Structure formats: structure tokens, C-alpha cells
Amino acid sequence: MSLSESFSVLRPHIDEATATALARLLTRAGATPRSSAFSEAVVSSAQGGKRFRALMAHVGWSLSSGRPLSEARLPHLAAALELYQASALVHDDIIDHADERRGAPTPHRRLADLHRGAGWIGSSGTFGRNAAILVGDFLFSAASAEADEQALDLPEANARAFARSFADMHAEVALGQYLDIMAEQSPLDPRRADALSAADSLDVALHKSAHYSVVRPAQLGAICGANSTHIIDNMTDTLDAILTPWGLAFQLRDDDLGVFGDPTVTGKPAGDDLREGKRTVLLALTWAASSPTERTALANVLGVVASADEIAVATQIIERNGRSAHEAEIANLVAQGHRALDASAFGDEASAMLRELCDILTARRA
Numbered sequence: 001m002s003l004s005e006s007f008s009v010l011r012p013h014i015d016e017a018t019a020t021a022l023a024r025l026l027t028r029a030g031a032t033p034r035s036s037a038f039s040e041a042v043v044s045s046a047q048g049g050k051r052f053r054a055l056m057a058h059v060g061w062s063l064s065s066g067r068p069l070s071e072a073r074l075p076h077l078a079a080a081l082e083l084y085q086a087s088a089l090v091h092d093d094i095i096d097h098a099d100e101r102r103g104a105p106t107p108h109r110r111l112a113d114l115h116r117g118a119g120w121i122g123s124s125g126t127f128g129r130n131a132a133i134l135v136g137d138f139l140f141s142a143a144s145a146e147a148d149e150q151a152l153d154l155p156e157a158n159a160r161a162f163a164r165s166f167a168d169m170h171a172e173v174a175l176g177q178y179l180d181i182m183a184e185q186s187p188l189d190p191r192r193a194d195a196l197s198a199a200d201s202l203d204v205a206l207h208k209s210a211h212y213s214v215v216r217p218a219q220l221g222a223i224c225g226a227n228s229t230h231i232i233d234n235m236t237d238t239l240d241a242i243l244t245p246w247g248l249a250f251q252l253r254d255d256d257l258g259v260f261g262d263p264t265v266t267g268k269p270a271g272d273d274l275r276e277g278k279r280t281v282l283l284a285l286t287w288a289a290s291s292p293t294e295r296t297a298l299a300n301v302l303g304v305v306a307s308a309d310e311i312a313v314a315t316q317i318i319e320r321n322g323r324s325a326h327e328a329e330i331a332n333l334v335a336q337g338h339r340a341l342d343a344s345a346f347g348d349e350a351s352a353m354l355r356e357l358c359d360i361l362t363a364r365r366a
Contacts, residue, residue: 001070002356003059003069003353003356003357003360004356004360006069006070007051007055007360009070010051010054010055010058010069010072011051011055013075013078014051014054014055014078014079014082015047015051016075017075017076017078017079018046018054018078018079018082018083019043019046019047020075020079021076021079021080021083021142021145021146022042022043022046022083022139022142025138025141025142025145026039026042026043029138037111037114038131038134038135038138041107041110041111041131041132041135042135042138042139044104044107044110045086045089045090045107045135045136045139046082046083046086046139048102049082049085049102051078051082052213052214052217052361053081053082053084053085053212053213053217054074054077054078054079054081054082054217056081056213056214056217056218056221057074057077057078057081057217057218057220057221057224058072058074058078058221059218059221059353059354059357060217060218060219060220060221060222060223060224060225060235060239061074061221061222061224061225062221062225062350062353063218063222063225063235063239063346063350063353063354064221064222064223064224064225064226064231064232064235065225065226065227067225069353072221072225074150074221074224076146076147076149076150076153077146077147077150077220077221077224079142079143079146080143080144080146080147080150080166081143081217081220083139083140083142083143083146084139084140084143084169084170086139087136087137087139087140087143088136088170088173088212089101090106090107090108090132090133090135090136090139091132091133091136091177092177093106093107093108093132094106094108094129094132094133094136095177095181096276097276098272098276106132107128107131107132107135107136108128108129108131108132109128110128111127111128111131111132111135112124112125112127112128112129113128114128115127115128140170147162147163147166150162150224151163154223154224157229157232158223158224158226158232161223161232161236162220162223162224165216165219165220165223165236166216166220168216169211169212169216169220170212172207172208172211172212172216173207173208173212175207176204176205176206176207176208176209176212177208179200179203179204179207179208180204180208180278180279183200183201183204183279184276184277184278184279184302184303186279188287188295188299188302190292190293190295190296190299191292191295193287193288193290193295194288195287195295196279196283196284196287196288197284198281198284198285198288198329200279200284201279201280201281201283201284202248202281204279205248205251205252205280205281206244206247206248208251209247209248209250209251209254210244210247210248210250210251211244211247213247213250213251214243214244214246214247214250214361215239215240215243215244215247218239218243219235219236219239219240222235222236222239223235223236238340238344238345238346241340241343241344242337242340242341242344242354243337244337245333245334245336245337245340246333246334246337246357246358246361246362247361248333249330249333249334249337249361249362250361250362252280252281252282252326252329252330252333253330253361253362253363255273255278255280255281255282255326256282256323256326256327256330258272258273258274258278258280259271259273259274259282259315259318260315260319260323271301271306271311271314271315274301274302274306274311274314274315275301275302275303275304275305275306275311276303277302277303277304281326281329282318282322282323282326283298283302283318283322285321285322285325285326285329286298286317286318286321286322286323287322289321289322289325290317290321290322294317294321297310297313297314297317298314298317298318300314301313301314330362333362334358334362337358338355338358341354341355
């Protein structure tokens with residue numbers, strides 16, 4: 001069975017584990033019909049998606065334990081990773097003022113609409129943002145509860161490594177998110193080709209996406225599958241060397257889709273990353289290769305409600321000046337991970353699984 005086929009088999013189990021974990025915590029927390037809108041926002045926020053992070057954990061477990069992917073049983077870790085992802089997305093959408101994700105209203109917009117429709121006093125927007133922050137906090141609590149359950153099933157040495165890695169993961173995301181919003185506030189002078197830094201954008205991608213989406217989940221799964229401290233240390237180091245460049249390539253591919261992706265496939269409006277003002281590697285490479293006039297056109301669409309025509313012009317500039325260099329950077333990162341894989345002690349079967357994983361991560365269309 002190919003890795004893609006294995007992922008298709010695993011996804012329903014991950015969905016079930018995630019839904020079960022949320023239902024348990026909502027019951028323990030005392031959710032009632034009065035809080036039904038909150039509960040519905042919590043549940044809907046954790047639905048859908050590709051379940052990459054939970055799937056990565058299963059890959060890590062298989063590599064560490066030396067057992068087939070089909071034997072992996074990680075319901076608590078799978079739920080923890082997907083619930084944390086849901087929490088991060090809720091808060092991310094608030095920060096980005098995003099009204100839509102996966103073709104549906106984001107929680108802060110949905111809850112603002114609830115306020116408006118009910119005719120409550122005060123600001124609908126403020127209520128929606130405040131309530132969505134709490135939705136994200138609840139999802140984070142659910143993720144922490146499931147991570148704790150997973151740790152309790154592990155030997156002491158594994159549990160310590162697991163707890164530390166899980167904490168490091170969400171700390172890195174917070175730091176990466178801060179670096180991201182800080183970068184978006186930096187003024188852009190179209191006369192300066194160095195006003196944007198591809199290195200700084202890669203640093204954000206490392207903290208906010210590469211480690212969190214790819215490396216940490218695989219390492220957490222590996223910790224769960226290891227039967228000695230030596231294997232834990234060796235496996236986490238090896239996975240870091242292989243998966244960090246692939247995780248960066250994963251994010252760079254996502255950035256390309258954020259500009260050029262099909263909205264019916266990605267679930268996000270075309271050019272959404274530009275409207276949100278994201279300072280991506282793709283944008284930095286384009287900026288450096290553009291004229292002052294072109295940079296002005298780019299700057300005019302970043303972080304504002306730009307028209308479709310303005311987005312189209314900016315997209316053409318990116319296509320012309322930055323996309324090929326961006327694709328070359330993705331290819332370099334992919335090659336770097338393959339070199340680390342070739343230097344590792346993984347056998348043929350494990351290496352083949354990782355090579356297929358690389359293709360899934362970096363050659364995707366959505």
C-alpha cells in the first residue's frame with residue numbers, strides 16, 4: 001500500500017479521535033444549550049483539513065518502532081495535534097482578519113453574525129473576535145488534555161521527551177506568529193530592493209510552519225514508538241535533518257498556492273496572502289528582482305482591501321519576477337532533505353516511505 005493510500009485509511013480514524021476528544025471535553029466543561037453557538041464553533045473549527053500533522057505523527061511512529069504504518073494506534077496524539085492546529089487557525093484568522101476558510105465563515109465572523117442576528121447590544125465585531133479567541137483557547141485546552149493522555153501511556157523517559165517536544169512546538173508557533181505580524185508592520189520603500197529579506201521570511205516559516213507542521217509531529221510520533229532513550233535521541237535528530245528542509249519547502253509551496261492556487265481547491269480566495277500582507281519568501285524574491293514601479297504595485301495590495309485588478313497586476317509581477325527563483329528554492333530544500341536521507345541509517349522501505357512523503361508535502365496542489 002502506498003503512503004497516500006495509507007493516509008486515506010488513517011484519516012477517518014483521526015477524524016473520529018478528534019471529534020471524540022472534543023465531545024468529552026465539552027461534556028466535562030459543562031456545555032449546555034445556552035452555549036450551543038460556542039460549542040458549534042468549537043466543533044466546526046476542528047472539522048475538515050488534510051490531517052497532515054496527525055499523519056506525520058503516524059509516520060514518525062512507524063519509523064521509530066520499525067513497524068508498519070497500519071499498526072500505528074495514536075488516537076490521543078493525533079487528536080492533540082489536530083486540535084492544536086484548529087486552535088492556531090482560529091487565532092490566525094483573527095490576526096489576519098480572514099472571513100473565510102475552507103469555503104466557510106471563520107469563527108470570529110460566524111460569531112459576529114450571531115450577535116448581529118440576535119440584536120444584542122454592543123459591537124458585533126468585538127463580540128465575534130472575543131468569542132473566537134475563547135474558541136481557540138478551548139481547542140488549545142482540548143489539545144493539551146489529549147497530549148497529557150498520550151504522555152500517560154508512555155514510559156517515563158518517553159513521556160518527558162514527549163512533553164518537552166509538545167511544549168516546544170507551540171512555543172515555536174507563538175514566536176513565529178509574532179515574527180510574522182512584526183514583519184507585516186515594517187514599512188516598504190519601493191526604492192529599496194533590500195526592504196524585504198528572504199532570510200527573515202524563511203525564519204518565520206521555520207518557526208511557524210516547518211517545525212510545527214512537519215518536524216515536531218513526526219518527532220512526537222517517533223518518541224511514542226521508541227523503546228530506548230538512544231532511539232529517541234537518534235531518531236529526533238535524524239528526522240530534524242531530513243524533515244526541516246522539506247517542512248520549509250512545504251510552507252513555500254503553500255505560499256505559492258496562496259497566490260496562484262485555485263480557490264475551489266485551496267478553499268481560500270485568490271490572492272488572499274497578498275491582501276493579508278504576508279511577507280513570504282515568494283514576495284521577498286519578487287521584490288528584490290522588481291523595479292521601483294513594480295514594487296509600488298506590490299506594496300499597494302499588501303494588507304489592504306485591494307481590487308481584483310490590482311491583485312491580478314501583482315500576481316503577474318510575481319509570476320514574472322519571483323516564481324522561478326521560488327521554485328528553485330523549493331528544489332534546493334527538497335534536495336537538502338534527500339541528502340540527509342541518503343546519509344541516514346534508514347533501510348530501503350523506510351527511505352521509500354520518506355521519499356513519497358516528500359512528494360506529498362512539496363508537490364501538492366492544495
